[in-house]
Amino acid sequence: MIPQRLLVFALCTLPIAAVGWASSAPLNALASLRFIEVEPAVKLEVVDWGGNGPPLIFLHGWGCDAHVFDSFAPRFTSRCHVYGITRRGAGKSSAPASGYGDERFGRDILTIIDALHLSAPVLVGHSMAGAEMSWLNTHHREKFAGFIYLDAAGPSAFYSELTGDTGHVPFLVGDMRRQLDRLIPGSSELHPKQAAHEIIAALPRLQTALTDWLESMKDFPEPTAEQLRSAPPYLRELSLSLQKYTTLRGPILAIFAVPAETARPPNQPTNVEPVPGSLSQWDAFARGVPSARVVLIPGASHFVFQSHATDVLHAMNAFLDGLN
Secondary structure, eight states, X not given: OOOSOTTOOOOOOOOOOOSSSOBOOGXXXXXXXXXXXXXXXXXXXXXEEXXXXXXXXXXXXXXXXXXXXXXXXXXXXXXXXXXXXXXXXXXTSOOOSSOOSHHHHHHHHHHHHHHTTOOSOEEXXXXXXXXXHHHHHHXXXXXXXXXXXXXXXXXXXXXXXXXXXXXXXXXXXXXXXXXXXXXXXXXXXXXXXXXXXHXXXXXXXXXXXXXXXXXXXXXXXXXXXXXXXXXXXXXXXXXXXXXXXXXXXXXXXXXXEEOTTOOSOTTOOXXXXXXXXXXXXXXHHHHHOTTEEEEEEETOOSSHHHHTHXXXXXXXXXXXXXXX
């Protein structure tokens, strides 16, 4: 799985037709919109696709808003009441200067659930939404009936030393930044000399990870100067707030878009005990989250619910059936 990847800048934000309860974009004329205040002067867009049954909430990935699900989410209205949330900083939701990160995103979701009086919803997250779902699973799992990761269970959602460092570059950079800060006298109880020794010891691992990451990104187009200038200012805050989620529990479905040549099931039995760097992210997830059902879809795009909608629909319905 291409690290999620350090990088999905998919510009797929769809237009929104109105503010308050109103008709949504033409893709789904039956949907309605509402803006809910999650803190003073910060309102988030909530899309309501309707339906009957327990609540199902869709969370979008980077560069999108809730309307990326306009053609997919309504397929569940026969069994669930289906919602989507546009997180802060995206689409028509408020974009405060600060207040970004897994915990903040997670608390926004909790506020919206309370405002809508929803009981035990299932969360469905794509891409970067996996991280805020993992925060909620770690700290408030009892509030949710289940968690569905749509190519969203990368290193930011589940951290494992068994996958190697290529996908861990943001974590290693964050660790290095904190170590560099400790060189400043008085910034910590650690003597600057000791901090320097720790930095020197950590540099080879960071260098190797960066080299591998550059190799994995060689076929990706370089961002333009305009794209770099227009990057949201809160990206730095996000990168500095990364957390390592290592213990996920409860009903979980993790769908991975994998290379076309990947055919074997995840966590295939083996007599060899894995060592750091030996496992794929999906194998590590299957091994590290025993309660999860892991589904691989070979040849799917990162937007797996679009490229392989029928496969995802089948996997999600089977998972939801198991919750009843």
